[in-house]
Amino acid sequence: METTSMKETSSEPSASPRIRRAQRVALALLVVSGAVNYLDRGTLAVANASIRGDLGLSMGQMGVLLSAFSWSYALCQLPMGGLADRIGPRRLLGAGLILWSLAQAAGGLVATFGWFIVARIALGIGEAPQFPSAARVVSNWFPLRERGTPTGIFNAASPLGTALAPLVLSILVVSFSWRWAFIATGAAGIVVALVWFALYRDPERSRLSVDECRYLDAGAERGVIAPKVTFAxxxxxxxxxxxxxxxxxxxxxxxxxxxxxxxxxxxxxxxxxxxxxxxxxxxxxxxxxxxxxxxxxxxxxxxxxxxxxxxxxxxxxxxxxxxxxxxxxxxxxxxxxxxxxxxxxxxxxxxxxxxxxxxxxxxxxxxxxxxxxxxxxxxxxxxxxxxxxxxxxxxxxxxxxxxxxxxxxxxxxxxxxxxxxxxxxxxxxxxEQSAHAAAAAPSGEAPAAQS
The missing domain is CATH 1.20.1250.20 (MFS general substrate transporter like domains)
Structure with a gap:
């Protein structure tokens, strides 16, 4: 039977080599997928002039096309956190990668303004899981006290991808055409999706030791169970x-x-x-x-x-x-x-x-x-x-x-x-007073002051 001294129990647990390896792989994949995410959404901005000339679009129409992605992306933000918690980031982000990569490649095949808008809306839906899933990955693989740095790292993928877009895509647009810029980046996303499914695992599907669980749980409140969030x-x-x-x-x-x-x-x-x-x-x-x-x-x-x-x-x-x-x-x-x-x-x-x-x-x-x-x-x-x-x-x-x-x-x-x-x-x-607590208060009792 395994025994542990009081001193060892109170000491701060450290990450095992297996945990460190999983953290490095997870962060590397999040940075790559995040960079591709922003590379894809930035393709339209880089190829702006070429697309306007080819499809005969006005500046106003291009503004509508540029915004089509953001509307679907914004509307899909609210449910994505719950989905990441429910089905796990491996499946959610992997599915999102495939969807947004297909939508990105479709942008290189469209012939009309209307179908281009449809492709951009699909791109927004597919890209929506990226950052909620990344936050969940960090929560899964890093203890509470160590989450600041990895959060900054995966967030830095967005300006990195945006910085790479004009450097890489302008060469593709000039050397080939704007259509190949969309198709090539879509193909790159499919490759990233395959690598994500091959290498990333959610920790609940891994066989963690007791010490590894203690490390991941370090800093979390013990004995306090937060109530489940309701729609109210x-x-x-x-x-x-x-x-x-x-x-x-x-x-x-x-x-x-x-x-x-x-x-x-x-x-x-x-x-x-x-x-x-x-x-x-x-x-x-x-x-x-x-x-x-x-x-x-x-x-x-x-x-x-x-x-x-x-x-x-x-x-x-x-x-x-x-x-x-x-x-x-x-x-x-x-x-x-x-x-x-x-x-x-x-x-x-x-x-x-x-x-x-x-x-x-x-x-x-x-x-x-x-x-x-x-x-x-x-x-x-x-x-x-x-x-x-x-x-x-x-x-x-x-x-x-x-x-x-x-x-x-x-x-x-x-x-x-x-x-x-x-x-x-x-x-x-x-x-912290929840809607349930407010509803349970006596009818004559005044509600708490709100911030």
């Missing part, structure tokens, strides 16, 4: 000002970020008169800066939180400062005559945009009750991608009627409103 609990989140502040705030942050994500290559070729190959290099620089921003933001947010008594205020303030920086540097990016100055300012904006996004996700963990972190995070992300859906449309029509300068200034104003929503509305955490 989820709906009750909307009765709090904090929820609306986060939803509106992320709307502004993602709106400005998605103006650059969807229109930057076209802006550089149309407004700045750069060649497609030069645009491919110039458009990649800001997103490599965003990659650094995503990696560093989680660490910085943790740093300032350690010196603060109010975790919500410190996380919120980090997001607000980053968003105000986005606003400040977008103005010279729009007005500067020098292409070099414009690219430098845009690089700072994208760095701060990815930092703001990481801080906003960290805010959800501080503001939500423990059993509703994913629910609050998905509501915030839903608001963000409503902004991401509107940004390409509004930008396209403003650029078509006037120019990109008022489009960028409009986006900066919307981001400023979002920063103020965070600052003024997100004041305190949402109380």
């Amino acid at each position: 609990d989820w709906r009750e989140l909307f009765s709090h000002v904090t929820t609306w502040g986060m939803l509106i705030g992320f709307f502004g942050s993602v709106y400005l970020n998605w103006v650059y994500l969807t229109w930057l290559p076209a802006y550089l070729t149309t407004e700045r008169h750069m060649s497609l190959l030069r645009t491919g290099f110039a458009a990649s620089v800001p997103f490599f800066c965003g990659f650094i921003g995503a990696l560093s933001a989680g660490w910085f947010s943790d740093l300032i939180t350690r010196g603060s008594r109010n975790a919500v205020a410190s996380r919120r303030n980090a997001a607000v400062v980053a968003m105000l920086g986005m606003v400040a540097f977008t103005i010279p990016a729009a007005l500067a005559q020098s292409n070099t100055v414009a690219i430098a300012c845009i690089s700072v904006v994208i760095f701060l945009a990815n930092a703001a996004s990481a801080c906003s996700w960290a805010l959800a963990t501080a503001a939500a009750p423990p059993n509703r972190v994913a629910s609050l995070g998905s509501i915030q992300n839903f608001g963000g991608f409503i902004g991401g859906s509107l940004a390409p449309i509004v930008t396209g029509f403003i650029a078509q009627k006037w120019s990109f300068v008022p489009a960028l200034l409009t986006a900066a104003a919307i981001a400023f409103i979002g920063a103020m929503a965070y600052l003024l509305l997100v004041r305190k955490p949402i109380p």
Whole structure:
């Protein structure tokens, strides 16, 4: 019979070589799938001018096409967290990879505007599981105290993929055609899906030792079982000002970020008169800066939180400062005559945009009750991608009627409103009292004050 001393029991468990190997494989696959995810959604932006010329689309129609992905992606965000918990990230993300890769390849075969919209909607549905599944993978394979760094790593895949898109895809578009850019990236996604199914395993399907289980459970509360979240609990989140502040705030942050994500290559070729190959290099620089921003933001947010008594205020303030920086540097990016100055300012904006996004996700963990972190995070992300859906449309029509300068200034104003929503509305955490508890209270008893 195995015996364990009290000293050994209280000591902090460490990861076994098998756990470390599984962590490295999981993170590597998440970074690769996340980069392909953003490479696929960025193909339309890189091939913007070629597609408009080939299909005879106006700037306004291209704005609608650029936003079609975001609408389906936003609407599918809310159920994906529950699906990742129910069926596991291996099956959910694997199925999503196959669906979005087929939709991406179909984009290279379409001949009409309508069918292109259908392909982009399918792409949004397929890509929706990526980040909820990634969060679940980190929760599965990393103990509570070690989840910050892997979360920053898988989030950094989004600017990495966006940075690679103009470098890789502009060569494909120039050397072959925009259709081959879609087909090649779709084929790459199928390969990644096969590798994902071959190498990744959810830990509940692995035979873990007692010490390995102790390591993965380290830092989790013991003896406290959070009640299961009901629809009433989820709906009750909307009765709090904090929820609306986060939803509106992320709307502004993602709106400005998605103006650059969807229109930057076209802006550089149309407004700045750069060649497609030069645009491919110039458009990649800001997103490599965003990659650094995503990696560093989680660490910085943790740093300032350690010196603060109010975790919500410190996380919120980090997001607000980053968003105000986005606003400040977008103005010279729009007005500067020098292409070099414009690219430098845009690089700072994208760095701060990815930092703001990481801080906003960290805010959800501080503001939500423990059993509703994913629910609050998905509501915030839903608001963000409503902004991401509107940004390409509004930008396209403003650029078509006037120019990109008022489009960028409009986006900066919307981001400023979002920063103020965070600052003024997100004041305190949402109380743990559930909708069930509120319903069970005596009818004459006043409800608790809401945040």
